[in-house]
Amino acid sequence: MKKHTFEDRSHFTTTINRKTRNMEWNKNRINQLFNTEFPVIQAGMIWASGWKLASAVSNAGGLGLIGAGSMYPDTLLHHIRQCKAATNKPFGVNLPLLYPDIEQHVEHIVREKVPVVFTSAGNPKTWTSVLKAEGIKVVHVVSSAKFAIKSQDAGVDAVVAEGFEAGGHNGREETTTMCLIPNVRQAIHLPLIAAGGIATGRQMMAALILGAEGVQVGSRFVCSEEASSHVHFKNAVKDAREGDTQLTLKELTPVRLIKNRFYQEVQDAYQRCAGKEELNELLGRARAKKGMFEGELDEGELEIGQVSALINDILPAAEIVKNMWTEFEEATRQPFLWDTKDTASI
Known part of the structure; x- marks a missing residue:
């Protein structure tokens, strides 16, 4: 398999352009895949990510995910229907594959025509083809380049590479996001989403420079007004x-x-x-x-x-998305990213 080096980035559609300093976000592969405005995904966390949070993030231009891991099938169905009523934007379900009710979960997802499913904690081959046959975009969460390759071989549409910093259940490799994203980027050609230790626009900027094309954010959205956590x-x-x-x-x-x-x-x-x-x-x-x-x-x-050490307030989810994007755009305008000699031609 060819490794996609940082010198060979022709297949990545979002770049930081020295001459324009502009992002062509309509060409970003994550935005294209999910039909979103911003490549910001709210993680589908157990006991935190219900329909209120998912719909709020989707309405703000990101992709909101319902966390099915803490839900019985009927509870998931309720949250899907409530989310559909609360937004006309794309949203998804995060589906851990190790739970015994997985078949009923999938039945509800298919019947309700959920457009996106993130899978984790299991073999992506098990359900990817079933979901994709129904027109559902499938993304798998991994903690290593090895599992990213297996996910790509299983036919998923994108991969989330989650580093050691992340909250909740994590990989045994203990690879930090700083090291994981470049490793995965070199191993696969699929759209890549970074996760673990991302709560600000500056961290998003770093993730994209490392080779990601979008970010998945968990801990920051726990401290949102819409999160169902206590x-x-x-x-x-x-x-x-x-x-x-x-x-x-x-x-x-x-x-x-x-x-x-x-x-x-x-x-x-x-x-x-x-x-x-x-x-x-x-x-x-x-x-x-x-x-x-x-x-x-x-x-x-x-x-x-x-990243909880950086979180100091509880905000509406839409404000979190807006703040991240504003800070990200400000970071792209920092002079250290460009040769000051080129500024006259910008």
């Missing part, structure tokens, strides 16, 4: 500082969360060399719901990314 959890995210999150439970499913009493119980279990069975018992059921949806900050699992 206000206690939103405030905990808003108050988080550097070093307040940790990736743990790698023996089960790696997860990045805020250090709290539950996290300390996990660390104590490690100190006594607990096995998988004890860790599973400690994790139990509904820890994430307890923490993120019900607001139990001590005993709950508080999944969030490292």
Whole structure:
């Protein structure tokens, strides 16, 4: 397979042009794929990404995703129908492939003609052809170039490369976004979306320079007014500082969360060399719901990314999209990006 080097970027339709400083965003492959105004995707997070958030982001010009991972099939159906009523813009569903209700989830998605599905936590070959046969755009989330290639071979339309900084369940490779995006960019020719550690326009700018064509944003949208997560959890995210999150439970499913009493119980279990069975018992059921949806900050699992240290307020989702895009455009005008000798011809 040919590697697509940074010198050979002819197949990428969005570039930072020295001569014009303008982005031809109608030619951006992510915008073309999803029919969006901005290549900003709101992550489909469990206990946070319901129809209110997804529709708000889509109405603001990005792509909103409903997080099916925390929903029974009938609940997902309700959120899809509410989202369709709240926006005439494209939206999607994030669909973890490991859950037992996956077939019913897919039935609802197909019947309701959801235009976009992001899959994760499973083999993309399982459902990609089924969804694409119904005219649905399929994107798979990966944590390595190896899995990006497998996703491309499975026929997906785009790939999300999610780095070690991301909140919630994460890859075992522990590759940061700074290293992951160039690796994946060289490995595949598909449209590439960066995720993990992205909450500002400047971070979006960095992701695109590394080779991504769009960004998926999670933690920043947790602290949106429309997110269904509990206000206690939103405030905990808003108050988080550097070093307040940790990736743990790698023996089960790696997860990045805020250090709290539950996290300390996990660390104590490690100190006594607990096995998988004890860790599973400690994790139990509904820890994430307890923490993120019900607001139990001590005993709950508080999944969030490292970028929470940059989040200081709770805003409407549309304002988050607008702020990111405004900051991104300002970043493209910074003089260090261009040779000042060329400015006379701009």
